[in-house]
Structure formats: structure tokens, C-alpha cells
Amino acid sequence: MAKIEDQWTTLVLAVFRANGTMMQWGDRFAAPFGLTSARWQMLGALALSDRPLSAPRIAESMGVTRQGAQKQLNLLLDEKLIQRLPNPSNMRSPLYELSSTGEVRYRAIEAAWKMHARSLARQVKSQEIGIANQVLAHLASLHHQDLEGEDQ
Amino acid sequence: MAKIEDQWTTLVLAVFRANGTMMQWGDRFAAPFGLTSARWQMLGALALSDRPLSAPRIAESMGVTRQGAQKQLNLLLDEKLIQRLPNPSNMRSPLYELSSTGEVRYRAIEAAWKMHARSLARQVKSQEIGIANQVLAHLASLHHQDLEGEDQ
DNA sequence: TCACTATTGACAACCGGTTGCCTTTATTGG
DNA sequence: CCAATAAAGGCAACCGGTTGTCAATAGTGA
Numbered sequence: 302m303a304k305i306e307d308q309w310t311t312l313v314l315a316v317f318r319a320n321g322t323m324m325q326w327g328d329r330f331a332a333p334f335g336l337t338s339a340r341w342q343m344l345g346a347l348a349l350s351d352r353p354l355s356a357p358r359i360a361e362s363m364g365v366t367r368q369g370a371q372k373q374l375n376l377l378l379d380e381k382l383i384q385r386l387p388n389p390s391n392m393r394s395p396l397y398e399l400s401s402t403g404e405v406r407y408r409a410i411e412a413a414w415k416m417h418a419r420s421l422a423r424q425v426k427s428q429e430i431g432i433a434n435q436v437l438a439h440l441a442s443l444h445h446q447d448l449e450g451e452d453q
Numbered sequence: 454m455a456k457i458e459d460q461w462t463t464l465v466l467a468v469f470r471a472n473g474t475m476m477q478w479g480d481r482f483a484a485p486f487g488l489t490s491a492r493w494q495m496l497g498a499l500a501l502s503d504r505p506l507s508a509p510r511i512a513e514s515m516g517v518t519r520q521g522a523q524k525q526l527n528l529l530l531d532e533k534l535i536q537r538l539p540n541p542s543n544m545r546s547p548l549y550e551l552s553s554t555g556e557v558r559y560r561a562i563e564a565a566w567k568m569h570a571r572s573l574a575r576q577v578k579s580q581e582i583g584i585a586n587q588v589l590a591h592l593a594s595l596h597h598q599d600l601e602g603e604d605q
Numbered sequence: 606t607c608a609c610t611a612t613t614g615a616c617a618a619c620c621g622g623t624t625g626c627c628t629t630t631a632t633t634g635g
Numbered sequence: 636c637c638a639a640t641a642a643a644g645g646c647a648a649c650c651g652g653t654t655g656t657c658a659a660t661a662g663t664g665a
Contacts (some may be wrong), residue, residue, distance in 0.1 A: 308582045315590055315593070317494070319593045331634060339620080340470070364473055392630075419458050422457040429599035432588075434464055440573075441470050441475075476651090507613085509612075517653090521651070527615095533621095543613080544660075
């Protein structure tokens with residue numbers, strides 16, 4: 302890997318490829334639980350929050366658009382995996398939380414994932430994952446800044 | 454970051470987020486060149502190959518499905534950025550290469566990207582990018598194996 | 606040679622995300 | 636208090652990818 306800028310090119314392509322692979326893998330992993338990658342991720346966002354969230358808040362925390370998050374939320378509602386709560390501070394914008402079915406479902410897939418993650422952990426040094434995390438966060442934040450400046 | 458398996462969870466989420474950010478950023482970056490992230494990437498695959506490739510080969514090299522690659526190829530053909538060549542070894546499956554317009558277009562965006570990448574290079578240690586690349590490649594390859602075993 | 610299988614392209618449906626537009630409700634400043 | 640603005644939901648169109656199916660061509664092994 303001669304030129305430094307080529308390393309970045311490689312990194313971006315690696316991100317694209319890893320994303321594709323993980324989505325595909327995630328869909329298969331989640332299928333036995335009646336979930337897809339996207340729904341799993343959305344349940345995770347709700348499960349990890351300490352309190353119910355409104356759709357725009359969830360979108361923000363996941364780094365997707367309001368409409369994108371809403372789409373999944375509506376689907377998860379249809380499947381009774383999440384439920385609405387009245388929002389005391391905004392009548393029009395309900396809060397969302399896992400239903401009891403959703404909690405059971407999420408805990409099951411979470412347990413399975415943790416087992417898998419532990420087996421991954423044996424194959425790559427913890428320190429290196431940490432560095433990869435830092436670099437990716439840096440990559441996203443550098444380019445996210447660019448976007449903020451332009452839009453709206 | 455206490456548990457080792459949580460690091461992997463973070464990494465996967467970081468990949469998803471970086472992917473979203475980079476696609477969005479790439480679309481804006483490529484727009485002045487009359488390209489999108491996807492078309493840019495596809496032109497790149499052709500430009501970097503030492504010889505014309507058939508659609509299934511391109512798909513393979515990019516890690517997407519045959520149909521997905523074909524879709525973009527057909528669009529790039531419509532825009533006259535690439536051209537077909539008869540494939541001596543398979544009558545039904547033409548080879549694709551950049552047209553002269555496509556070459557000019559690609560060289561222009563490539564030059565702009567390299568400038569950007571050099572400015573990124575000043576912000577993260579080369580060694581760390583290398584580690585991130587390794588980890589991501591490892592992540593993708595571990596899960597890609599899983600997929601291979603199952604499908605077809 | 607000829608049947609069987611693999612490869613390929615075309616087409617359509619779907620998935621998850623985006624953008625854009627419109628309407629409704631909250632919020633805020635004068 | 637009320638007008639202007641911001642926040643939120645709903646809807647539709649699109650983008651880039653997937654899967655699945657079909658028909659046609661290549662490649663193959665008996």
C-alpha cells in the first residue's frame with residue numbers, strides 16, 4: 302500500500318463491503334427470530350434507551366432520517382413488537398418502547414449475538430477493534446461535518 | 454468499553470453509520486461530476502481493471518449481485534460513460550470498458566478525491582488506517598464465509 | 606452428438622433508505 | 636393574543652441494492 306491516499310480509498314471501499322456483508326449476514330442471523338437487520342437495529346435503539354423515545358429522536362440517534370425511522374417504527378407496530386405511549390410534552394408525537402413481545406424477542410437475539418461476538422473476539426485483538434472503531438468514527442464525523450454545513 | 458463483545462457491537466454499528474455517511478457525502482461530492490456514489494464506484498471498478506470485464510465479473514469484484522451490477526451498467530451505458538465490447542469467449546455476455554467520456558469523467562473525480570484523501574491523511578495516522586482496514590476486511594471475510602456455506 | 610447443467614441477461618417485486626411536498630400541531634416572539 | 640416559524644406525521648417517488656423467475660446460450664460428460 303504505497304500512497305497514503307490510497308489507504309483511505311481502500312478504507313471507504315472496505316466500509317461499503319463490510320456494510321453489505323453485515324446486512325446480508327444480519328438478515329440471515331435475524332430471520333429465525335422473525336427479524337431483519339433493520340428491525341433488529343431499531344429494536345436495539347429502543348432497548349438500549351433508558352426511556353421511551355419519539356420517532357425523530359430515534360432517527361437522530363441512529364443517524365437515519367425521520368421518515369426512514371418512521372417507516373420501520375410503523376412496521377414494528379404492525380408486528381406488535383413495539384408500542385406507543387402518549388407523549389406528555391407533545392400530543393402529536395407519541396413515544397415508542399418495546400412491547401413485552403418485543404422485549405422477549407430482543408433479548409433472545411441479543412443473547413445469540415453476544416455468543417457470536419465472543420467468538421469473533423477470539424480472532425481479533427481487542428486493541429485493534431478499538432482502533433478500527435476510532436478510525437470509523439473519525440471518518441464518519443469528518444464527513445458528517447461537511448454535510449451539516451450544506452443542508453437545510 | 455467494558456466487555457469485549459460490546460466492542461464488536463460498536464464496530465458493526467460504526468460500519469453502518471460510516472456507510473450511510475459516506476454514501477450521502479459521496480453523492481454530494483460526485484454530483485458536480487454528474488455522478489452518484491454508486492456510478493462513481495462502478496466506474497472505478499472498470500477504470501482499475503487492466504482489461505474489460507463482463508457484468509458477472511464486475512459484480513464479483515465489487516461484492517454485489519450480478520443483477521445489481523447489471524442495473525448500474527445499463528444506466529452507465531445510457532449515459533454513454535461506458536461501452537460494450539464483443540466478448541470473444543462468450544457471445545451472450547459482452548465486456549464493458551470506460552468510454553472516452555467516461556475516462557475523462559472518472560479522471561476528474563479521481564483527482565478531486567485524491568486531494569480530499571490527502572487532507573484526510575493529515576488527520577489520522579497511516580498505521581491506524583491500516584489496522585482499520587485489516588479489521589474490516591476480517592469482519593467481512595468472517596461473515597462472508599458464513600454466507601457461502603448456506604446459499605445456493 | 607446430445608442431453609444436462611451452469612452462466613447470463615432481462616424483468617419484476619420487494620426492502621431499506623432517501624428526498625420532496627403537504628398538512629397539522631407546537632412553540633415562540635412581538 | 637396572535638402571527639410566524641419549527642417540528643412532526645403521512646404520502647409518494649425515487650435510488651441502490653436484494654431475491655426470484657424465466658428464457659436463451661455455453662459448456663460438459665456420457
